[in-house]
Structures are given as C-alpha cells and as structure tokens.
Amino acid sequence: MGNFLQQLINGLTLGSIYGLIAIGYTMVFGIIGMVNFAHGDLFMLSAFIALLVFLVLTKILGVMSLALAFVIVLIAAMFLTSVWNWTIERLAYRPLRGSFRLAPLISAIGMSIFLSNFVQVVQGPRNKPVPPMFNEVIHFSPGGSYDVTLQYKQIVIAIVTGVLLFAFWWVVQKTALGRAQRACEQDRKMAALLGIDVDRTISITFVIGAALAAVAGVLYMMYYGVVNFSDGFLPGVKAFTAAVLGGIGSLPGAVLGGLLIGLIEVFWSSYFSTDYKDVAAFAILAITLIFMPSGILGRPEIEKV
Amino acid sequence: MTATTQKIDAADAAEGSNVGGMLKDAIAAAILAFLLCFPIIMLHAESDNDGNLFLTWRPWAVLIICALAFGGRWALSLYQARPVVDRPAAAVAAPSTSSAFIARYIGAFGLAVLIAFPLAMLAAFGSSGSLKWIDSYGIQILIYVMLGWGLNIVVGLAGLLDLGYVAFYAVGAYAYALLATTFGLSFWICLPLAGILAAFWGMILGFPVLRLRGDYLAIVTLAFGEMIRLVLINWIPFSGGYAGIASIPKVSFFGLSMRDQPGGFADFFHIEYSPIHSKIFLYYVILALALITNFVTLRLRRLPIGRAWEALREDEIACRSLGINTRNTKLTAFALGAFFGGLAGSFFAVRQGFISPESFTFNESATILAIVVLGGMGSQIGVALAAVFLIGGFELLRELEWMRTLMASVFGIPDFDPAQYRGLLFGLAMVVMMVLRPRGFVSTRLPSIFLKEKKAVSGSLVKEGHG
Numbered sequence: 198m199g200n201f202l203q204q205l206i207n208g209l210t211l212g213s214i215y216g217l218i219a220i221g222y223t224m225v226f227g228i229i230g231m232v233n234f235a236h237g238d239l240f241m242l243s244a245f246i247a248l249l250v251f252l253v254l255t256k257i258l259g260v261m262s263l264a265l266a267f268v269i270v271l272i273a274a275m276f277l278t279s280v281w282n283w284t285i286e287r288l289a290y291r292p293l294r295g296s297f298r299l300a301p302l303i304s305a306i307g308m309s310i311f312l313s314n315f316v317q318v319v320q321g322p323r324n325k326p327v328p329p330m331f332n333e334v335i336h337f338s339p340g341g342s343y344d345v346t347l348q349y350k351q352i353v354i355a356i357v358t359g360v361l362l363f364a365f366w367w368v369v370q371k372t373a374l375g376r377a378q379r380a381c382e383q384d385r386k387m388a389a390l391l392g393i394d395v396d397r398t399i400s401i402t403f404v405i406g407a408a409l410a411a412v413a414g415v416l417y418m419m420y421y422g423v424v425n426f427s428d429g430f431l432p433g434v435k436a437f438t439a440a441v442l443g444g445i446g447s448l449p450g451a452v453l454g455g456l457l458i459g460l461i462e463v464f465w466s467s468y469f470s471t472d473y474k475d476v477a478a479f480a481i482l483a484i485t486l487i488f489m490p491s492g493i494l495g496r497p498e499i500e501k502v
Numbered sequence: 503m504t505a506t507t508q509k510i511d512a513a514d515a516a517e518g519s520n521v522g523g524m525l526k527d528a529i530a531a532a533i534l535a536f537l538l539c540f541p542i543i544m545l546h547a548e549s550d551n552d553g554n555l556f557l558t559w560r561p562w563a564v565l566i567i568c569a570l571a572f573g574g575r576w577a578l579s580l581y582q583a584r585p586v587v588d589r590p591a592a593a594v595a596a597p598s599t600s601s602a603f604i605a606r607y608i609g610a611f612g613l614a615v616l617i618a619f620p621l622a623m624l625a626a627f628g629s630s631g632s633l634k635w636i637d638s639y640g641i642q643i644l645i646y647v648m649l650g651w652g653l654n655i656v657v658g659l660a661g662l663l664d665l666g667y668v669a670f671y672a673v674g675a676y677a678y679a680l681l682a683t684t685f686g687l688s689f690w691i692c693l694p695l696a697g698i699l700a701a702f703w704g705m706i707l708g709f710p711v712l713r714l715r716g717d718y719l720a721i722v723t724l725a726f727g728e729m730i731r732l733v734l735i736n737w738i739p740f741s742g743g744y745a746g747i748a749s750i751p752k753v754s755f756f757g758l759s760m761r762d763q764p765g766g767f768a769d770f771f772h773i774e775y776s777p778i779h780s781k782i783f784l785y786y787v788i789l790a791l792a793l794i795t796n797f798v799t800l801r802l803r804r805l806p807i808g809r810a811w812e813a814l815r816e817d818e819i820a821c822r823s824l825g826i827n828t829r830n831t832k833l834t835a836f837a838l839g840a841f842f843g844g845l846a847g848s849f850f851a852v853r854q855g856f857i858s859p860e861s862f863t864f865n866e867s868a869t870i871l872a873i874v875v876l877g878g879m880g881s882q883i884g885v886a887l888a889a890v891f892l893i894g895g896f897e898l899l900r901e902l903e904w905m906r907t908l909m910a911s912v913f914g915i916p917d918f919d920p921a922q923y924r925g926l927l928f929g930l931a932m933v934v935m936m937v938l939r940p941r942g943f944v945s946t947r948l949p950s951i952f953l954k955e956k957k958a959v960s961g962s963l964v965k966e967g968h969g
Contacts, residue, residue: 248555249557252557289933297941309929317922321548325547473733476736480729487713
C-alpha cells in the first residue's frame with residue numbers, strides 16, 4: 198500500500214510533465230495535421246534557457262528568494278521558447294503549408310537534428326548539473342511501516358501543472374482566440390472564409406505549445422537536477438506516444454495519455470524491472486491502438502468518398 | 503510578435519522597393535535574432551570539477567548573428583522587390599528533348615560511374631589514398647542508397663509511413679553477427695537468412711498495425727523500432743547489450759580469405775597484399791545488392807502486386823472496392839522492404855566487423871526517410887541522388903580541417919572544431935532542401951501503366967497514401 202502510494206505520486210509527477218509536452222504535439226497535429234518532431238528538442242532547449250536564466254538571476258543579479266527566481270525563470274523560459282517556436286514555424290513549416298504531408302514532417306525531423314546539435318555546439322556536450330532547489334521532503338506512513346516521501350518539488354510540479362492546464366483550458370474554451378483555434382481545427386478553409394486569420398492562429402498554436410513545453414522543461418530541469426543536449430528525444434517520443442494513446446488531436450486525451458504513460462513507466466519500474474520500462478510503455482501503446490485504432494479519446498477518422 | 507508578423511506579411515505584399523519598410527523589417531529580424539540568441543548563445547554555462555556552474559559571456563557571437571539576420575532580411579527584401587516575370591505553371595512536365603535524353607540515359611551513365619568509381623579512385627589516389635574514398639564515401643553512400651530503395655517500396659510505392667525502418671536493418675545485422683559468431687556460418691549463407699528473418703519480422707510487426715492509418719501507423723512503427731533497440735540494449739546474454747558484438751567474421755571471396763595469410767586472396771593471385779582489395783570487393787558486393795534491390799523494385803512495379811501497391815497509395819477505398827486484398831498488399835510491401843533492409847544490415851555487420859545498438863537509433867530511420875522524401879518519393883534515381891547528396895555531404899564535412907587553421911591564423915580562434923558543426927549543418931540542410939524542393943529532387947514520375955504513350959507526369963499529381 199505504501200509503495201503503491203509512493204509510485205502513484207512519482208507516476209503522476211512524471212505523467213504531468215509528459216502531459217504538458219503532449220499538448221504541444223496534439224494541438225499542432227489537430228490544427229495542421231503535422232507531427233512536430235522538433236517539439237521534444239524544443240523542450241530540451243527550454244530547459245537550457247531556464248538554467249541559464251536561473252544562473253543569471255542567482256549568480257549575477259543576486260536574487261535571494263528562490264520562489265521569486267523560479268517564477269521569473271518560468272516566465273522567461275515560456276517567452277523565449279515561444280519566440281523560438283514562432284521563428285521555427287515561420288521559417289521551416291509555413292513555406293510547406295499546403296504541400297504534401299511528408300514535407301513538413303521531414304522539415305521537422307531536420308529541425309530536431311538541428312536543435313539538439315545547436316545546443317551541443319553552443320553549450321557543450323557534458324551534463325549540466327542544476328543547482329538544487331525545493332529540496333525539502335514530507336514523510337508520512339499511511340497505516341503501515343512503509344515510509345512514503347512527498348518531495349516539495351513534486352508539490353510544485355503538481356501546482357504549476359494544474360494552474361497552467363486550467364489557464365490553457367480557459368484560453369481554448371472561453372476566449373476568441375481559442376474559438377478561432379478550434380474553428381481552424383475543424384475546418385481551416387471555412388474558418389478563413391469567415392474572417393479568421395488562419396496563419397496567425399497557427400502561429401499562436403505553436404506559441405502556446407512552446408510555452409507549455411517550456412513549463413515542462415523548467416519542471417524537468419528542477420526535478421531531475423541535470424540537463425543534457427540529448428535529453429529532448431526520449432521525453433519527446435514518450436509525449437508523442439502519450440498524445441497518440443490519448444487520441445491525437447484531443448486535448449484532454451493528451452493529458453490523460455501523459456498521465457497514463459507516466460504511471461505505466463513508474464509502476465513497471467517498481468514492480469518488474471527498470472530496464473524494460475520504455476518497452477512496456479511502447480508495447481501498451483501498440484496493444485491499445487490495435488483494439489482502439491484512434492486512441493482512447495480520439496474521434497474515429499471518417500473518410501468521405 | 504504579432505506586430506512583426508504583420509510587418510513581414512506586409513513586406514511580402516509590397517511591390518517595388520521601399521527603403522523604410524525594408525529597414526523596419528531588417529531591424530525586426532535583428533531584434534528577433536537577439537531574442538533567440540540572448541540566453542542560449544550569449545551565455546555559456548560551464549561546470550567546474552566540484553559540479554558548480556559558472557557563466558561565461560559571448561557578446562560578440564550574438565552581435566555577429568544579429569548583424570547577419572539584419573543583412574539577410576535586407577537581402578531577402580531586395581530579392582522580393584525585384585521585377586517578377588510570370589511563368590505559366592505546368593502540371594504535366596514538358597517533354598523537351600534534352601530532359602527526355604537525360605531521363606533516358608542517366609541510369610546507364612550512373613551505373614557506369616558506379617562501376618568505374620573504385621578503379622578510378624585507385625588510379626587517382628593510390629592504394630592507401632583511395633581507402634577513404636572507397637570506404638567512407640563509396641560503401642557508406644551505397645548502403646544508404648540500398649536502404650533508401652528498400653524503404654521506397656514501403657513509403658514511396660505502397661504509401662505506408664514507416665518511421666522504424668532501422669529495426670529491420672538491426673535485425674539483419676544481428677542475424678548475421680549472431681549466426682556467424684555462434685554457428686560459424688559464412689556470410690553468403692547468412693545473407694539470405696538475414697533477409698528472410700527481417701522479412702519475417704516485418705510481417706510480425708506489420709500484421710497488428712495494418713488496421714492503423716497515417717500517423718498512428720507512424721508512431722507504432724517508431725515504437726517498434728525503439729523497442730527492438732531497447733531489447734538489444736537490455737537483453738545482454740543475447741546481444742551483448744551496449745558492448746555489442748565484436749570480431750564478426752569478414753566476407754570471403756569465393757572461399758578465399760581477404761586477410762593477409764597464406765591461401766588468402768592476395769596469395770592466391772600472387773599479388774601484394776593490400777587492405778584496399780577487401781574494400782573494393784565490399785564495394786562491389788554492396789553495389790550488386792543495391793542494384794538487385796533496384797531491379798526487383800522496377801520489375802515488381804509491372805507485376806499485379808506492384809500495381810496494387812501504387813493503387814493502394816492513390817486510393818485505398820477504390821482498391822478495396824475493386825477487390826484488392828489490401829491486407830496482403832500492405833504486408834508484402836512491409837515484408838519486401840524489411841527483406842532489403844535486412845540484407846543491408848547484414849552487409850553493414852560484415853563491413854564494420856562490430857555492431858552495437860548505437861548504430862540503430864531513430865536518427866538512422868529519420869535519415870533514410872529523409873533520403874526517400876528528398877529524392878522524390880517513388881523515384882529510384884531521385885533516392886540515389888538524395889543519398890549521394892545527404893550522406894556524401896555529411897562525410898565531406900569531415901574534410902574541413904583547413905577551416906581550423908584558417909580560424910586559428912586569421913581570426914585568432916584557436917579551438918575551432920569544424921567537425922562539431924556537422925550535425926547542425928545536416929539538420930539545417932534537410933530543412934532548407936525540403937523548403938526549396940518539397941516534392942524532392944526528381945519532380946517527375948514515369949507511370950508504370952500507360953495508354954499508348956509513356957509520359958512523365960509531375961510528382962505533385964502522385965498521391966502519398968494515408969497508410
């Protein structure tokens with residue numbers, strides 16, 4: 198029971214990071230039908246940006262309050278990563294709009310290779326140890342001897358994820374921007390006929406996706422305490438897996454898929470073996486898709502002749 | 503940010519030169535470049551031995567990049583402001599005599615170049631100087647040509663997006679390595695076995711995913727590719743894990759060892775031993791394998807099964823209505839693509855003599871897919887050209903040692919290492935080529951069935967499939 202609770206806490210923490218990245222995949226896929234392979238590397242880039250901003254704040258400007266520094270880092274990383282993704286969309290994907298389906302996919306794969314090598318060149322190939330923050334833990338043992346620890350980091354992750362998901366939900370459901378975005382998702386041509394600036398809406402979709410990936414990057418950096426230029430690939434693939442598992446194009450599906458992948462990974466490591474945790478996540482994806490070909494919450498694709 | 507969008511869009515629409523607007527755009531580009539570079543290039547975090555990070559500043563690099571962005575945007579504005587000449591868009595490529603001539607003889611010409619390549623290199627650079635050209639250019643490029651042609655069956659002809667092709671490459675490589683090291687079988691027996699094993703795996707993996715379409719298929723193939731790699735890493739008694747399998751037996755020339763030993767190749771023909779002999783032999787082996795792949799593909803396109811693949815790519819529902827068994831059609835494409843991937847993998851193992859899971863990452867799958875798409879899907883010549891361009895270009899970036907001396911002597915930067923920019927330029931080249939030629943290098947296709955006259959059609963008329 199104690200171990201189960203511990204793994205549940207760890208799994209939900211990891212899952213919320215995956216969920217935040219998965220939203221970026223699923224939103225871009227929903228609106229332009231493209232798998233943005235560079236999204237995982239964007240997440241890694243945001244972790245580096247966050248680390249550098251954090252070092253500037255603490256070492257050069259001498260900000261003492263950790264909470265204040267964290268909030269500034271979060272906002273700065275969200276803003277700068279959004280600028281990156283906006284530029285990437287403008288230069289690498291927009292010229293390929295209306296072209297055939299594989300062209301932006303290859304462009305995105307090229308961008309992903311570029312980003313990870315870029316960070317390697319400018320920041321070096323070695324692991325960067327992140328200064329520790331929020332290191333306190335809470336111990337409790339519900340009805341038994343097993344000692345469950347809840348780290349402050351995990352509480353911070355839960356709060357930040359919850360607040361941002363709520364803000365994101367509010368933007369998509371309640372604002373004119375979100376309405377335009379959902380309209381473009383349903384029918385881009387019709388939305389354009391009704392006066393929605395489709396290019397601008399797509400740009401904003403990339404910006405929102407990048408901002409959420411940046412939040413995930415900051416949380417990941419804080420949680421694991423180390424960043425490396427190759428850290429983008431595996432979380433990126435897992436988040437993409439999560440988006441597909443939940444039903445690609447579905448926003449609640451992305452969060453649900455992220456949490457599921459996080460839980461599967463953590464429980465598998467705890468009860469079976471750490472070696473095959475990624476194999477387990479991929480295998481469950483394959484099995485789910487065989488029985489539910491459009492994911493858990495996805496709409497089945499209807500082809501009209 | 504939105505203001506910048508509008509500015510740039512406005513500049514796109516503007517006709518004639520407008521210096522004020524151009525200046526604004528260029529300044530916006532420079533500001534954007536500054537925002538992009540600000541933390542990630544300006545600051546460099548380096549850790550000392552105690553694990554503490556300290557920052558170093560690089561303002562000059564940022565200044566140079568901002569200046570480049572300013573200049574680049576200005577040049578782009580000048581280019582866009584030039585008088586535009588209207589050219590009529592042609593859906594059907596004009597069958598001009600020169601292009602028809604090129605299309606007809608480029609295959610034969612390419613083949614002649616490929617056959618003569620190692621001998622020409624040997625004549626030009628001598629037996630030690632040509633080693634690099636034959637091995638890391640010739641053989642390396644031909645492996646990717648073969649992989650590209652193999653994946654072309656799945657992606658280009660059948661229209662199924664496979665992001666885990668490297669799995670079959672790995673199956674072939676490990677099949678040869680394990681069979682040769684445990685049972686002592688020769689390369690020529692293992693080669694077909696490896697191909698058949700890979701095809702078998704293609705069917706096993708293909709069967710459950712056939713119901714899936716489009717991007718679901720893409721992620722499941724990607725997941726299978728990663729699963730095979732992860733199993734190879736973790737199942738240490740079977741595959742040796744990260745350490746891989748070393749001392750894989752070399753290929754023999756009709757039973758003659760290519761080593762420097764009595765009864766070996768050099769001894770038998772009474773010539774002086776040189777390591778170049780085995781490289782030239784390997785070159786012709788991979789050339790033959792690649793040509794077999796090409797030949798089989800070209801012939802299959804004329805058979806009912808090949809036509810069914812292309813029909814499937816064009817319209818799956820029409821295929822089903824006409825009574826084509828789509829499941830079997832997809833499975834054969836998967837299995838045949840995997841078969842050639844397995845052959846290439848087995849060749850890779852014999853050439854390297856050492857394999858480890860590091861060689862079979864997703865990046866390989868992505869590179870092969872990029873070769874297929876950049877070449878123009880379904881075009882055999884285009885795939886070969888893309889492989890030469892991407893892989894050859896990537897290898898050529900190793901030859902930049904002169905830049906190190908230039909940077910050290912002229913700009914006074916002592917530790918400039920051009921080799922570390924290879925991956926960066928490779929990724930950038932993929933993006934730039936895709937943006938410039940979204941339909942690939944070869945933008946025309948020859949139909950496999952035609953009425954009266956065989957006409958090249960534009961690549962944009964060919965569908966890409968949903969699978």
